Amino acid sequence: MQELRKQAIPLVVAFTPNYFVPAATCLYSILEHSDSSASFRVICLLTEELPDNMKLALQQLDKHRLQVTYINLKGRLRDIYVDGRYTVAAFYRLLLPDLLPEYDKVLYVDCDVVVRNDIVDLYDKTDLTGYYLAAVFEASLNSQLDYLDKLGVKPGHYINSGFLLMNLQKLRTDGMVGKLLHAAKTPHLQFPDQDVLNQLCAGKILGLPPYYNSIRTFYLPQYKHIFLRYYTEIDWQAVQEHGTIHYTGGKPWDTFTVQFAVWWHYYERLPKDIKSKWKPNKQLHCLYKIYNTAVGKYSLDSIRQLVRRFKYGIS
Template sequence: MEVVSEDIPVVIAFTPNYFVPVATCISSVLRNADEDARFHFICLLTEALPEHMQQLLNELVGELGRFTFMDLTGTLSADIYVDPKYTIAASYRLLLPDLLPQYDKVLYIDCDMIFRNDLSELYHRVDLDDNYMAGVFEATLEQQLAHMQVIGCAPGTYINSGLLLMNLKKLREDGMVAKFLEAATQEGLEFPDQDVINQLCKGRIIGLPPFWNSIRTFLLPQYKADFLRFYTEQDWQTVQRKGNVHYTGPKPWKTFTVAFDLWWRYYFKLPKPMQALLIIPTKLSLLAKIYQTFLGKTILDGTRALYRKLKRNEG
């Protein structure tokens, strides 16, 4: 692959049935980037992406970037442990230092995200030095403490791998791909590729402000006390106001969930041929359209807030 120096490499791994969420995610990246930013989207695929889908993505990006589609079928050994809750695509990020020898640094993003901040700023302004990567540390919950102990990570030092600024040069120099793959054969890892990254890169990860990767527990008020054990009140407010939302729980294209309206706002901006590729239950589609109106959002948000208050009182 030819490298164009000004292109920001953004890697995203997915299966073809996630095509519309991928397009929605990429659209949010483009709409919130600096006007001079240009991206190289590198798609790691579990199977070849149909030609018409490739064409739709190229049309979506236009002059703002380009695509490389990499079919990685059979690339990973059958010994790699894959939890039934996830797909093999999630483990492709472990291969990036060797897959992309032409790049010293890349951004990796999960496709179930919506971006409200400029990824080009993150790419250019964070100096990785000799660290392996940068990302957002989760605010460890009490029920996660046992898992932290098992994998050898102190609370508050476990990174969520949904957004990573990766130092491919340093990872290559230290032969980390082979080490990643060996560690990934261990059965029973709760979050296979993420656990491996945390185990082997411990102490060599730069923590980013939490708004860069606002996972579900960063957004729900019942987890605020847990959040504040590791971050500040200002961090909390910034997450609520402009955090990049990572739908680590239920997906908004399947059900009503946290930051539901935000995902749909970007979906409705997609070209109609792209929208048509997502099969949506009629009731969910209607709810999404109602939520886009001021009155609908006010009523639904008020109802949800009341429900949460009643649940807290019951507890």
């Protein structure tokens, strides 16, 4: 067994019990793409107590490399505006500077993510001096420009908050938790926690290469011309080859979506005890198995190309 590095990387995830398997899939992908000498202190922020059988199952991912702790934050945020599309768990990342006073910086990852890059290397080598966060800026769509203007955020300078390297020390020093929570009380924000991070941290966000948090539009050919307004052809290719997939929009366990098969690939490799805690969509699971064959992949990709050709005039 390889000797582990002395300090475990602090890694934060937030989920509800019904997101247990996606959370486990995300953690599995992180282990798969990190150096085997790296270990993680996984801090799970919960909206309600997680059953003991789930906690035991999660530890089976890798008892040697994972130290898992749980913080139940039920009732902690009572007066935050929560859009029906989200749960209160989305806001928990705003509390991290005060929740984790023992850490100067942490990684935060949403659970609808498959990581395909070494985040330990990112954690070790990123200098956050003077910055609150390091994150990936979205390639702002034309349909988003009016909303960004209302937020006071420039196009191309709006981050997706699903993957963050957070400078907790600076956020604490500047009293940002209270400011962020106060701003999050504003009703009718489209992406509440994400919007306030963009508003209040503007100018103090270090941009990461887009492959560290590749949202849905980064994979769709019809949006490539918009992506290239903010990034390069090399960036586009890096996203396609090894981008960390963030399933914004439809989830691969619910629908046939962008990079659908990648998520199921990692799900299939989970320990049986974890998979037993969840009933997969039988039709989608079957579709993955079909797609995982040469004929199935060719057929489904051909259908996708035809749809794009007729709808967008591209292949």
